[in-house]
Amino acid sequence: MRYYNQTNYPHVPYPTLTDLPELGRSDTTVRDAGCGLCASCMVVENMTGREFPLIDCLELSINVNANHSPGTDLTVLGPYIAERFDLDLVITDDPELLRAHLKKGYMAVACSAGDRPEEDYIGVFSHGGHFIAVVGIEEDGEHITVLDPSLMPDKYQEDGRRDKVIVNGNVLHTTMKVLAEDCRYREIKYYADGDFKKWLEQEEPDANKDRYFLFSPKASESR
Structure with missing residues (x-):
């Protein structure tokens, strides 16, 4: 299974927060903010069998201004990815x-x-906002397979994460229940003060409620 880990790319620049010039950073890299890029590449390559190099995804993100956020705005980038690979x-x-x-x-x-x-809740896949690739589900309709672009040794041994995720190499096994709880929308007022909260506050009220980006072959091609 094709896997990208953002921590392998501290040398690849990826400027972010271009919406807020006073906060925008030119020194960020894929390691810092490339989870959305990596997750998108993993979904495309594993589902379609076509190549989608990380650098191509990064360049597309910058060209369409999907890096206007603290990381990657997939509501902006996603449709361009779908168009490029003939996906819905x-x-x-x-x-x-x-x-x-x-x-x-x-x-x-x-x-x-x-x-x-x-809520005294510890994030399972990240302590902050983070994109992951969901690449499979078992016949029971509950157990799922996930690829985490920031997987590191012992990441899932932390309190609040242990027993929620099984790690097998680069592949994670968890449940829909765990994922849904971890992706649940959080009201802006609860975020700690900082650049991310400032960016959220300038967005439309519902802009960040969508948590899942479902890619599939175009209907005419999947018949």
Whole structure:
């Protein structure tokens, strides 16, 4: 299975936060902010069998201004990826749509919301916002396979994560229940003060509620 880890690319520049010139950074790299790029490449390559090099995804993101956010805005980038690879794209906040999508053999990018200190909840896939690739589901419709672009040794041995994820090389095994809880929308008021919160506050109220990006072959091609 094709796998990209953003931590392998500290040498590849990826400027972000271009929406806010006073906060925009030119020194960020794929290691810092490339989870959305990596997750998108993994979904495309593993689902279609076609190559989508990380640098191609990065250049596309910059060209369409999907790097205007603290990382990658997949509501902007996703449609361009779908167009390039002749895919359909559904963007949703409904985990049941994701479940049905996976059961058809398709793949998706999911956005983890991270820690929720107001609920004493520790983020499973990240302590902050993070994109992951969801690449399979078992026959029971509950157990899923995930590729985490920031996987590091012992990441899933932390309190709050242990027993929720099984690590097998670069592949993670978890459940829809765990994923849905980890991707649940978090109100902006609960975020810690900082660049990310400032960016969220300038966005449309519903702009960040969609958590799942469902890619599939175009209907005419999947028959």
